[in-house]
Amino acid sequence: MSQSRLTALILLSPWILSFLVFWLFPLVYSLVMGFTDYRLVARDWTWVGFDNYRSLLQDGAFRSSIENTLVFVLGTVPVTTILALGMALLVNRQFPGRGLFRAGFFMPSITAIVVIALIFTNLYQRGGYIATLAEMVGVTPPQHGWLYNEGTALYAIMAMDVWMAVGYYMLIFLAGLKSIPEELYEAARIQGAGQLRQFFSITLPLLRPVALFILVINSIKSFQVFIEIFVMTKGKFDTASMVYFVYETGLTTAFQFGYASAAAYVLFVIIALFSILQFALLRRRQSLW
């Protein structure tokens, strides 16, 4: 081996090791485990073929975790995107104090999810601020607050998630808005187009790639929702997501590694489809900006 090649190999070695040990191995190992009945306590394991996948189809808890995850993704992603766009438009123009508002809107996005989940656990309680405000306008919260109540718990977590994520996507929209040439608006003004017309004919069409990109990355992240559910409801009150299901079956009580791995792979396939889409968009975006 030439010296130059050896140097390259040495410099690359951190990634090669990290990739093999912490990414490729778990990925393959997980696939293999999915076809076994491997559990923490069992001394032995046997091949079970597609049994785990078949049981998953029958498993009500798994089905409702898929349902909850879909509700979560379909409910939060569009709302977050629209609100993020609105906020970006609000702070796009130059005005005194703009930096302050931008920073303020973004702040929830850099706060640890655990902390946010703890804060909202209190705010959602009976007697908590959100509940008190709701009572002021005549909405009576359920007996134990929205969080400890089947039927509202998931939506309460979703609302918090929108609040938490919106500032982050606002920043991405702002970068997209900056890339729209000012001349387009000037030309439109000369031709007598009003603000509304400018928004629908220039801003919105030119933001499409950015909006699409945001939709995809937010979906990928939302499919993996776990922490807020773990902290706020422990998966109770019909809030368990797919990752929560994997965690609960694989890493608590029975430690069913095989079964949980199979469930994780189902989730993996769903997210992989979105990820491929994301990468295609990311490549396009780079040439755009």
Next chain:
Amino acid sequence: MVRTIIRAAGRYLVLGVVLVIMLFPLAWMFRVAFMSPGSSIALGSLFTGDFTLGNFTDLFVSGSIGRYLFNSAFVAAVVTLGNIIFCFMVAYVLARRAGFWMKAFFATVVLVLMIPAHILIVPLYVLMLKTRMYDTYWALILPWLVYPIGIFLVKQYLEAIPPSMEEAARIDGAGEARILLTVVMPLCKPALAVLAIQAFFTNWNSFLFPFIFVSREELRTLPVGLAHYQGQQAIDWQHLMAGSAVAVLPILVLFVFLQRQIVSGITAGGIKQ
């Protein structure tokens, strides 16, 4: 004239309402953190309630938050440092060399960017058990020393810089290590700063993996410690929020100083958690 004033007022009104919604929960956390345990946290007492540092002294003196804080800082610092060094090494080779193998290596980076880490909790947990890394600092640090997004960021940045400075140094007879450290690394500073911030923030706030890889109390990071504390029976909100404030404050301070790098990291296609 009057119309412009009304318009501006309307704009600030909307902005103000949104700002209150976005900041109220965090402000609430900081306020409750300074109220004495057992006192009312109902509406109104936010303004009339007392103001004490007692919760913080309790947490640090008789609680374990000092230990959690140390763990969070130590792990995040090591991971950040590791990422600066390792991502730089890897990105340099990928940016400056061509050929089939380089393409293949870069493909693995891209591949990993598309893998949702949360689906790997079971195999990684088993790996940590079998390698006896479970319940050690190794489990908290080793898997995150080379973030693929970091390699991606630095590689993109390096590719935009022509290699003329390195070539000049090479002609002057400088060795490869010296070129890397004294010529290329300083050029990459802006990209490395963005990477460092992302690595630090991601790690500081991370919960799932530190939570499943560690069961000993001495190894808990702040988010893990807070979640365990909440899991106990009756929640003592004043202390819990004081602990939360300890977890949030360093990030807020960093944010104030490093806003520009954070924003450019996000718009470069970065990650948060």
